[in-house]
Structure formats: C-alpha cells, structure tokens
Amino acid sequence: MAAIETGTTDLLARVEDGVAVLTMNRPERRNALSPDMLAALARALADAEADDDVACVVLTGAGSAFCAGGDVKAMAESNGAKMDYDRRVAVQRRSQRATAGRLHEMPKPTIAALPGAAAGAGLALALACDLRIAARSAILTTAFARVGLAGDYGGTYFLSHLVPTARARELYFLSDRLSAEEAERLGIVNRVVDDERLEEEALALAARLAAGPRVALAYMKENLNRAERGGELGECMDLEATHHLRTMLTEDHREAAAAFAAKRPPTFRRR
Secondary structure (H helix, E strand, O other): OEEEOOOOOOEEEEEEOOEEEEEEOOHHHOOOEOHHHHHHHHHHHHHHHHOOOOOEEEEEEOOOEEEOOEOHHHHHHOOOOOOOHHHHHHHHHHHHHHHHHHHHHOOOOEEEEEOOEEEOHHHHHHHHOOEEEEEOOOEEEOOHHHHOOOOOOOHHHHHHOOOOHHHHHHHHHHOOOEEHHHHHHHOOOOEEEOHHHHHHHHHHHHHHHHOOOHHHHHHHHHHHHHHHOOOOHHHHHHHHHHHHHHHOOOHHHHHHHHHHHHOOOOOOOOO
C-alpha cells in the first residue's frame, strides 16, 4: 500500500494492489465538499487515470458518511464575499468536469463505497461512478430542494439514466430520503452490505476489476457511455465492432482463450 500526498487533509489517497482509494475526509462535517477537497479530488483523479499502476478507483468517505454535498453552513457564512458570477460559473464548470465528469468518463472502472449519507453533490459524485456499494445504514437524497438549489455535479444526468424519468423528477423535486435497500430496489446502488463489511466488500470488488482485462474494460465503458448518451443503434454497433476486434488483438484475449482451452482461470496482463 502506498499513501499519496494530496496537498490537503480534506482528501486522503492511497494505492493498494492496483486500486486507488480516495477518501473524502471531513467527518466532522459529514465530508461536505470544500474547495480544497474538490481541487485535490480533481488532481487525484487525473493522476489515477494516467497511472498505469492504477486499474480501478474507489471513492468513499471517512467516518459515518459518504458526502453531505456542498457545505451549506460555509455557503451561508461566506454570503458577503461573493465571487463575480461569471467567474463562479467558470470555476464550477471546470470542477464538475474534473471530478464527476472524470469519474464517469475515465477508461477505468470507478466504484463509490457509501458508509453513510450521500446527499446533494455528494450523491451526484456517487452516481457518476460506474458502480455503487452501500452500507445498510446509508441514506441517499438529492437534498437540493430542501436548500433552495437546482442541483449540480451531473446528478440530474446520472440519476435520469439509472431510474425512470418520472422517478428522477420526484427524487429531485421532493428530495425525499432513500434507504440503502430502497436505492438498491430502484437500481441506484448495485449492492447493499452490512456496515462493518463495506470496506472489505468494496475493496474485493475493486480488486476483482483491477485483476480483469484492462483494455477490454476500458472499451466496454466507452461502449456503455456512448449508448447512455443516446447514440444511434448503428453508431453503437459500429463502435462495438471496432472495439471488439481491437480487443481480439490483445495479450489478455490470447491468455483468456488459452486458459479456456486448458480449463484454468486466466491471468490477465492488462495489455
């Protein structure tokens, strides 16, 4: 295991067996997002995407919460010191693309491990990941309607691709709280586990992905993202054909074919 310096205590990072574990670390504020945390998260995700030793990313929160979203208390306290509106829009757009956008688009599997509440932009970051695993005590809520905000960090996009549109609208307009079991039933989270087993189960899932055929997984993710964005059937099929034939040329495919013939598990070399 190798710890990574993030430049702030608001985000902890380490790489363990090919898995980058990024932990939002403001437990006293339920890991509410801070400028330092967001900047560090953007850097850590960019580094993880570029690092050949990282095959999977896990995003989680310290203590009993995943992330409460924006720090509403800090917003209220800084009301008098407003940045120019256009400047704020530009900064926020860059932050969203560098965090939620990168989690969704990077060619490596991303997992959100929810030890507790995921709300607002915190929920959006979880939704941006490819997979979500939640502790049984976790609570999910869009939360924005409760504080008079419209929502950010891609939450409306990600949620409306996971649940029917009418349900996504209901969850945003009413900002009701969902239990982990309700979220699993709706297809928002993939797995619910006992609280004390969350880290073990999340890292086991990440290790399984990290040991998989990295090139094929990257192309799978691109195929799925293209389909999610509403790609026309022929376009999606053409992309699949290109990627499928490309993966047939990899060492991983040759190893998997040999392993299949020998009736043994494959050992992927990630190339």
